[in-house]
Amino acid sequence: MGLLLGLGLLVGCGTGGSDTHPPPAPVAQPGPAVVQTAAGAVRGTVAPGYRVFDGVPYAAAPVGPLRWERPEPAAPWSGERDATTPGLRCIQDTSFDPDYGRPTGEDCLNLNIWTPDGASRSSQKPVLVWIHGGGFLNGSADIYDARWMATQGDIVVVTVNYRLGALGFLAHPALSPDANIGNYGLADQQAALRWVRDNIAEFGGDPTKVTIAGESAGAMSVCDHLVAPDSAGLFRAAILQSGPCQAQADRATGQKVSTDYATKVGCSDPDAVAACLRSLPAKELQSAPLYVGFGPDKLTGPVTGTDRLPVDPMTEAALSRMPRIPVLIGSNGDEFAMFAALQYLKDHGLPPYPKLLSDTFGPDAPAVAAHYPLDGFGGNDGLAYSAAVTDSLFACPTDRLTSGLAHTNPVYAYEFNDRTAPAPDPLRAVPFAVGASHSLELRYLFDVGGAPPLNPAQRELSDKMVAYWSQFVKDGKPEVAGLPDWPQFGADGSAKRMSLQTPQLTITEDFSAHHNCAFWATLKGTR
Incomplete structure (x- = not known):
């Protein structure tokens, strides 16, 4: 497991590096810095060439009775919500992948929006929604400083946090007696895509021109969105970077591993498993149920054969049953x-x-x-x-x-x-x-x-x-004048x-x- 968890080390371990956002401009202009979302106004940072809005909630905190449930809409707020610092990272096992001072918590369903100069309600730009990697075990949206894409590429970029590990992908049948078990982190990503559809125009993004993209587990997520029924219509193109999309667990495997996991954390009474799991402190759920082999290692993640993910994406691709959208893919x-x-x-x-x-x-x-x-x-x-x-x-x-x-x-x-x-x-x-x-x-x-x-x-x-x-x-x-x-x-x-x-x-x-x-x-x- 430690090998997979090392991904966060690679993309966020430097001290004094540029994995944090630039300092706010000396004078935050009240117009461009404040945007109204469906839940309330957010005040971001205005910097030369771009704006960034950090830690914007796209769903309610999945705590208490909402733990292992589909994400609910974020509660509205009054006044201006500060969006100048990243939100919480989702709970993860920091003993393997240190968080380098970034706080974690369950109230982590937030995203960051980067907009170029000129993006406005009347001048909308195409949108890239980035899903981070980390083996579905680690990682966060705030690692990915998207200023180059915004300023050089002239597009809006959204980076998304989603539930990880046990809190994101535990597939215990007691948590949902029907076929809609597991895949809570995938449901979070879908909620973020719906938030983009409903709100991104206010930031100067075009909700009809959304591309989903990701690397590693993020690319595996993109594979799943290509075949997930609830993802249909939320994007028009896809980018997959280094995604081992064949590493998907079936429902039976997910249920068995999740049942063993619940027993290991002290929740074995068949009549009380769900209540027991929901009562556990989050720190006792930092380790993850590991479903599928990944070289000499294992990882968790989405489970196929469920309502949210009924089919395996590799099979669907082989049978030519993918949505007919442009795809950029590589390794x-x-x-x-x-x-x-x-x-x-x-x-x-x-x-x-x-x-x-x-x-x-x-x-x-x-x-x-x-x-x-x-x-x-x-x-x-x-x-x-x-x-x-x-x-x-x-x-x-x-x-x-x-x-x-x-x-x-x-x-x-x-x-x-x-x-x-x-x-x-x-x-x-x-x-x-x-x-x-x-x-x-x-x-x-x-x-x-x-x-x-x-x-x-x-x-x-x-x-x-x-x-x-x-x-x-x-x-x-990817046709660019002046390039091959x-x-x-x-x-x-x-x-x-x-x-x-x-x-x-x-x-x-x-x-x-x-x-x-x-x-x-x-x-x-x-x-």
Whole structure:
């Protein structure tokens, strides 16, 4: 579990970095700084080129009888609500992923809105709704400073907090006797999307031009919204970054693990489980029910076969039953290197290569070793292991999902390949390069801090990525004047992807072969 929880370390651990918002402008102008929402007025921060409104509630606090219930509307307030500092992060296990001074609590259903100069009720901009990652176990909306998207991209950006871990995804049948169990965090995201639909025009956003986006667990969430009935009509395009969307638990698994979890926390009386769970202090619910394998690790998350999520998104994509909307999708060239590095740091080294493969792939380990021989990676266990799990867990499932979506959708695919991407100090202490690892592309889209700054070439790549992403939000196509054409995946029968790298962008067609996807397709039990 500790490997997954390390994601927050990567995107928010720096001291003195830029993962906090800029200071308020010396004089907050009363007009632009105050916006009226359906629940009341909010006063944000006016800064050069943009405004930001932090910690705006989109739903009532899910406490007491509302714990493990669908989110209810936020209670209205009188006067102006201060929206100049982030709201609470949702409850999470900070023993694995420190919160670095950011307070957590159950009253965490809030979001942040970034608007560019010129956005107004009469001059509305397209909207990006960002769902954070963290394995459905950790993370928060306030990590993602979206000033570049707002100022350079000229779009409105909304970043969302949602319930995590046990409070967000416990699927105990006593909490809901029908099929609508679990998925409370997914319901929170849907409530946030409805809030955007109903309120974003007041901030200068166009409610008819909403794109949902996310990375890692955030991208998995986007996958689920593509097939969730209650999400239909709330967005018109989707962006998926490094999302292992195959890592979904079915209802039976979710119920069994959740029942065992309730017993572990002292709630085993069949007639009183729900009341017992709702009476527990939140600190006793910081650990999470872990449903599905993720390499050598496990994670929690949405449960399929339920009313809120009746089908598995990977299956629906393969059967061409996804909504026909534009999709931008991709992964990073060295996804698993970050997790391998965190394991190295946690255990002060890695086990021998054969044991790493055996622990991860079980009886398929010899076949994996044959395709990923240690001498092909200079004898470096970390590099060989990272390559194998990157391909099996991220690259090839992403390739499968991309191909499935392309049967019916306009799809634009990428691979992030800047193998000199800045990484936090701890990851640079391991005896293998983490390269273009999981989450490192985020630094090119958001000012997340926690690592050395981008060099000039990387800053140029960042500008290009912000331009592509923003243009996709505007019209569903990453077509930017002055930048290389980004081909539609599968449009001419090819599998063309944009390779995002320095010193220049390239178009590739060998992604599947490079990541040995034909081999991984033969291992039915390997995710």
